[in-house]
Each structure stands twice: as C-alpha cells, then as structure tokens.
Amino acid sequence: MQPAPAKTPDSAELEKLGRATLEIVHDLKNQLNGLKLYATFLRKRLERDNQPIEERETLAKLIGGLDRAAKDLTALVRYARPLDLRIQPHTDLRRIVSKVIADAAERDTGGLPRATIAAQIEDDAFYGDFDPVALNDAIKAITDDARATLPSKDPQTLSISMRPESSGVVIEWRGGNFTARSGLMARANGAGTIYTELATRIIEAQGGKVNCETDVIRVWLPLSK
C-alpha cells in the first residue's frame, strides 16, 4: 500500500481560514477588554476597601496578562488587515523618535531587560510625509526588539542615533547582539515577530528601508524635498 499523498490547502481555503481566524481574534480581543474592565473594577474596589496587598498584586498580574494578550491580538488584527496610513505632510521625524526614546527611558520595562537609552540626535528637525501614529508604533516596536537582545543580567546601554543621509534620515540602534535574538534578524528567515513584521511594513509603506546586521539595526526614511 502506498501512503496517501499529503493534502495541501489551496489558497481559497487558506483565505477562508484567515478570515475565520480574524473574526475570532476580533471577538477575543473584545472579550479580553471586557475581562480587563471587570478586573480593573475589582481592583478599584479592593483598593477602596483596603484589601490585602497579595490579592491586589494577583489582580495586577491578571490585568498585566490580559493587557499583553490584548496587545498581541491587536497587533495580529492590524497585521491581517491592509495598512491604513494617514500621511501628514511636514511631519517632524525627530520629534517622533525623541518621544519614543523618552517613553522607552521612562516606562516600565514590561519584561524587557533594563537598559540605559543613550540618544544621539542632531538638533535639526527632519520633515517628511509620514503617518506619525503608525511611525511612532513602528519605531517603538524596533526599539523594543533591540532592547530585547540586550543581556538581561547587568543594565546595558542601547544607543539610538539619528542623522541625515543622502535625501533622507538614518536611525540606528546599537548595543545589542542582534544576531542572537532580534525579531528583525529572524525575519529574514521567516521567523520575525508580528511586531517587527508590522514595523517593517509600516516603514516600507512610507518609502523607507529596514536593515538588520549583527551589531546595528538601521532604518532609512525619506525626507521632504
């Protein structure tokens, strides 16, 4: 007897599966939001009634987990849908990058290694035609990706620089070993995270390029003429 030939799904079936998955992901995202609202309501009550700290901490972990799950599902929904950019002329790229750096330095690590963020940004404004919100998300995702490659034991420094180059601007992330754990690096082998995939797509849709080497992640974006 010969083994039955392996059946590969055709593109129509894949599309159907994708649509069904997206629908479920959307519903799941809604349910997670509802669960999180219940949890935050409970937290408010516990805080008000001065309930034991352990219970509040457990609840905080639950809320954190729901947050991360909702964030992943949101990224998946975004990834599955066509990019919906709102390009605004004369957007200051320097402002976007500076804000991402300031947020990264201030916000909770969210499980990422602790790091000192060293910024080297030229004083000039860099104006281009960009979707500021999408670009902010993309640069934040790349910064998180670069930060994830830092050794977790001792605090490390992640350097982010920005300078003009030809008709655009180059943003570079240095300090990590990007071969080891970078989602951007893994992307070349088809194993990038959904966040780095989205970030790359956003940058490329705005005429930019993303390049990852062992010791540097480089993003080039065009500026207004």
Place this chain on the structure above:
Amino acid sequence: MTKTKSQDVRILVIDDEPMMSDSLRQHLVEEGYAVDTAASGAEAIDLFDGGAHHLVICDVQLPDMDGLTLLRHMKDAKPNTEVIVVTGYGSVQTAVEAIKAGAFYFVEKPFDFEELLPLAEKALERRQLMAETENMRRQLSTRAEYFNIIGSSKQMQTIYETIESVAKSDANVLIVGESGTGKELIANAIHYNSLRAKKPFIKVNCAALPKELIESELFGHTKGAFTGAHADKEGLVQHAAGGSLMLDEIAEMPVELQPKLLRVLQERTCRKIGSEKSYPVDFRLITSTNRLPADAIRDGLLRDDLFYRISTITIHVPPLRERMEDIQLLTDHFLKLYAEKYERPIAAVSQSAYQRLFAHLWPGNVRELQNVLERAVLLAKGDRVEPVDLPFDNGGASAAAPALAWDVPPNMTLEDIEKFVIERTLQRTGGNKQKAANMLGIYRPRLYSKIKKYKIGLDAVSAN
C-alpha cells in the same frame, strides 16, 4: 464631575459583547451615572428614542447595523447628545467618518476605563455648556439684557456681538471705558460665554494692590524669596489655571513689572519670585482700563509692546451720555432691583423725573445712575420716583458730578451750558486739555470735538 452631580446623568452603552457593556456599566454606575445597555442597533434606537440620554458610548460594529449609521440617527434625532464611538478595528477612515458624523471622540479597543472616563466627563461638560449657551441665546432674543449688561442701544448691540464672536476663542481682550461703564460685566460675559466658563475667573485690580506686592500676588513666590516670605505662595496666574484672568486698571500696573507679564503671555510659562524653575500657565487674559491706551502709552504708564499683546481684541464701552437711549431700560432695571431689595412699592418714574434723568450728563456713568436710583427708591414717598427724589433736582448740578461751583444763568440752552462748563474747566486747568477732560469725565478726543464744535478759543481760556 462629582458623584452627586452625575446622578442625573444618563448614559447609553451599546456593544454586542455582553462583557464589554456590562463591565462598562459597572464602572459608570460606580461613578454615579445612570446607565442603560443595548446589544444591537435596534435595541439601541428603541432605548435612545424613548429616553433622555446625555451621552452614548457606541461600538462601531453591531450585529444588525453599522455603528456610524446609528451615530447619524442619534445626532439627527437629538443633536445635543454627545457620542463616543468605540471600535475594535482602529481604522483611520472609520475614525474620520465618525468625527465628521458628529462623534465627540473615537476610542480604540482595548481601552482602560481611566482612559474613557475623562473623555466621558469632557463630553458631558461640552453638552452642558452647549445647552446653557443655547438657553442663553433664546433668552437674548431681544438683547435688552445680556449677561447682566443692560442696554439695547446700537453701541451695546455691537459690544454683545463682539463678545459672542471672541468669547469662544482664547484671544486677549482689552476693555476700554470710563469708570462706571460696566467693564467688569463685559469681562464676566466674555468669561462665562467662553469654553473656560467652568474654570476659575480671577480678577485683580492693579490699582488696588500695593506696588511691592503685585508681582508676588500675580506670579507667586518661594519661601525666603524676600523678607516676610515665610512660605511658598502660588500666584494668581496659577489660580486661574484653565480659566481667565482679569487685570483691571492695567495702566496702573508698575511699568517695571510689565515686561514680566509680557514674557508670561509670550512664553505661556511663569517663574515665581525666588525660583529658577518655570511652570506652565494656561489662562485667557482680559484687561481693562479707564484711560485711553494711546494716552497711557504716551505718558509712559503702559508699554507699547504689552499693549499690542493684550489688545488682540479691544472693546470700547461708551459712556452713558453717549447712549442716552439706554437710560430708560437701565432705570427700569434698577428701579425693580431696589424696589424688591428694600421692599418699597415703587413701580415707576414720573415723566418730569425722567426729564431730569435725561438731562443729566452722568459723569459717573451707569454706576452713578444706579446710586441715584437706589437713593430715589429709598426716598420716594409715593409709588413713583419724582424729581424731588433725585439728587440733582436743583436744575442740573448732580451730587455725583464734579463740584464746580457756579450759578447757571437763566434761559441758557443745554449746549450753552456745556460750552460754558468746558470753558470754565479749561480756565481752571490753564488750558491743559487732558486735565480738563479728566475733570469733565470725558475722553480727550471728545473734548477736542466739543472745543471745535463750540469754537472755544484756547488762547483766550489759557490767558484767563
């Protein structure tokens, strides 16, 4: 919005995911709001059309209806209801369409309640403000009274229109007018008609504060900044955060302090005395003066750069003698006010008393008229005010008018008297027109026009 206030506020939450609508309901009820929930477009329309909801929080994707269609229905049916649209997709196109269709804001799932609550409060504030403005507009159809300002003359109508046009903006306003013309009422109308109406309205009289204290009062100081500064003190500009600041008699502000005010207005930040650190300030500036700005600048009382900054909009309030047609309205208003206050049965002013009121020049403007009528209500014997109840019963000299002592020759016309008074005043000031205008309680340009009209020879009056 406090919990007690929000009891009367009803919110409709529309979402087909029961956990979303129920968890939101829990949070909103905890904040003191009354909440209805709907899981479909049809259920939402039933509840919305039959109820009185102040705010709707609506998911954009519903099983039986597009959320934007529902939004349009709600804005058509009850335009004052605010709607916050919630979506799981976060599409820019949907957001733009929702805002175009009249949504107050657009929130993307997943969201935190702490993110939604301030938006809901802001939406409710806007709704309340719009309802109040609408109400005010209805009341003002005759425009004889506007935010406690009485007057139906053409000049006052122009002022009301200016207030309405500028109130909603953050433009600096300078109000110029003689004492007693109602500059503060105009400032009130601007503030309470603005988007800052719910925030503080701080008023400072620059002439009333000692020169050495005014900087500290306005901008605050740190402990030890100067002798007597025992503790940190916030400035009035901080107290006015989000609201309006009125600097009355701006030309009396010490000239050396004016550059600091100018810097604060330009940079929107301020430094306390004794501190190196700047803090952001957010207030709308309204200033007023009873001097003509050009004169104040010429006399070195007001810096021209500050003047240009504070006078984005200038409102000139006419003296009462230039809007005599408002005297009857004002008289009726004050008569009613004081008759009620003092429980006096005074219902009217006699014809002859009115003649006196119309003949008087009112150098003290509306404030003088108010005082005259308060006194008349207290003195009147019958049910109406008679000439004898007025302080200028003796043929024109007013108790409140400057004490110029001379007899009025018989058979003189009002114009004769005016010419005579101007000549005598100019003689008293040795021909100094500014001083004469001050004594007469009129602006200098008006004095010039009267000198021209009556052909008063200045050489003659100076020589005398």
